[in-house]
Amino acid sequence: MPKTTPPDADNSAQQRRLQMADIARLAGVSTSTVSRALAGSKLVSEETRVRIMELARSLKYTINIGAQNLRMKQNRTVGVVIPYDSATRQHLSDPFFLSMLGSLADALTELGFDMLVSRVDAEELDAAAAPFDTGRVIGIILIGQWRHHEQLNQLAARHVPIVVWGAQLPQQLYCTVGGDNVTGGELAAAHLIAQGRKHIAFFGDINLPEVGQRYEGQCRALRKAGMKVDPALQVSVSFLPEGGREAVQELLRRGVPFDAVFAGSDLMAMTSINTLRQHGYEVPGQVAVVGYDDIELAGYFHPPLTTVQQPIREAGRALVSQLLELVDGRPAASLQIPTQLIVRNSSV
């Protein structure tokens, strides 16, 4: 090959990103001065600082964060990891998780942090730490604990700063932030009992810590009311949208009488209602239904859905603040955020 690519004039000229040295040259000062000026240091005179800042703004110059991070050994990016179930391919689809993502985005933006989102196979949660291991983020917020308690413990043992949205469990080394699922479940069931319902079914996979606690809450409410817990009324189904349909069908197959359903998520409640209707049941007339999460659509559903509201806004903030504690090397206690029953028409 006689010639290689043109030496300079090429596309580098048209596109090369400005760097501090360029600003320095154009301003007739050294890079040190530019650096200090842009950082607002008192070591430069007011006059030159203003001059440099204006020049930078007019040229749309911004400091290269990567280089800055390298030099300062700091970083203002937080990793948000959403595990997905490789078996069911349950992706970023449940509206609740997506709302949580939004809430985190708000909380992080407010504090000037960036949000690096990634999805990992729930079976290989080790990979969740990758953005941390490679130095891209200062810590990880994981949405959805599922049943991977052990793997999460391992991450925490490795000193990966990580905060998990989910339930508190015994022997837990990592920090969780979650709603008060037991109370939430109790509120929901107590409400149904107060409405005179006698046979309250529970839909949801009670092996998942959060769902299990909600069921525990229901059982507590039943006991308090002097009613007995009937295992035949508990149907374990996945979190997938079809879950509701499957649960209703399974319940009908069992032939157990029921007059109320407490579903582990709003999505499940909605599909349950639809399926119940297809089978000729009236909601709430014959079967009262209560969901969980209070996703945005809950109020717009037909009938408007009674549900336990998850404190999304506070959750986002709490997750972030606990993570920052960990990042700073302080211990971060797990938090439980109060939940609230929102009564709408699906249960009264």
Place this chain on the structure above:
Amino acid sequence: MPKTTPPDADNSAQQRRLQMADIARLAGVSTSTVSRALAGSKLVSEETRVRIMELARSLKYTINIGAQNLRMKQNRTVGVVIPYDSATRQHLSDPFFLSMLGSLADALTELGFDMLVSRVDAEELDAAAAPFDTGRVIGIILIGQWRHHEQLNQLAARHVPIVVWGAQLPQQLYCTVGGDNVTGGELAAAHLIAQGRKHIAFFGDINLPEVGQRYEGQCRALRKAGMKVDPALQVSVSFLPEGGREAVQELLRRGVPFDAVFAGSDLMAMTSINTLRQHGYEVPGQVAVVGYDDIELAGYFHPPLTTVQQPIREAGRALVSQLLELVDGRPAASLQIPTQLIVRNSSV
């Protein structure tokens, strides 16, 4: 506990991130060799490469991506920006946008890219380029064009690699990927006409490019059927969930007879149906309703919603591939992805 934390030098030792030099020392080789080994260069023997890689893995060492990016002038992070309307505070809430986020996450993950998510005030779209200007991402995908055509043009003129989800507009300097809104609207309206509906209302802010095109599609279908377009049947309301309710109320106030509604989004269709029902209208008996987007819940609504399906999966992939074209300095044509009418019960 009598003793405080163990004495020796170590939480610095335990906490300091390993770097290449450490691995080199532990492996008894030079950093050059480590670098070459981890990069898979042929200049190291198979044997030492394996040895070094195993050592690295056992120590959970990973190359510092920031430093690597700086050195190699490369980067595998893409920015995804969601504008929000500061007036209405419409946040990351419409399920459609959230699904899009999920789809992008998939498409990017598949190609080994990271996703940096941020939200910016729609009135200050300049800020959308910040993650690019600061070198954190190689380009920007913007979800939601709204009415900020001009600002987007400016960004493109600045050579910010940016791809926008939205409608193609005249004199557009930036690349868009979007559904075929005109055809989508036409399909929806033609379907309603075929069902014998005579007075089809349209709900949605037609100043938004995408919505405007959907309305245009409806008008085209009407004209083709020899029906005339009645402006009184077009109700401009925001994309907020309450939009549906407001639109129904406004339409009733106008006193125009109608027997069908084509709503600009599924969310709006759902709230419209609810409001119609409250006012004593049967859906689809008296009023047929068609939505737009085919969000996950559409099929689980009551009645299951007829809607125009947005090609989310393809959209995510297309957005990414066009962005990568731009990043590589090639021009990227705007794309329109075909849409499809999903007929369910709300309209038949």
Place this chain on the structure above:
DNA sequence: TGCTCAATTAAATGGCAGATCAAAACGACA
């Protein structure tokens, strides 16, 4: 002239990659 204080600069640093050159190990072959 000597000295202090403020403003600025030169130079080192951060963690890694790549290029170059030198050194060493190894085998082959005369």
Place this chain on the structure above:
DNA sequence: TGTCGTTTTGATCTGCCATTTAATTGAGCA
């Protein structure tokens, strides 16, 4: 045994883009 060639590794130095420390300059003042 000595020479040559090949393969593998080491040492060094520079560049990426910024920050920071120590050094330098200039002005003001006794």
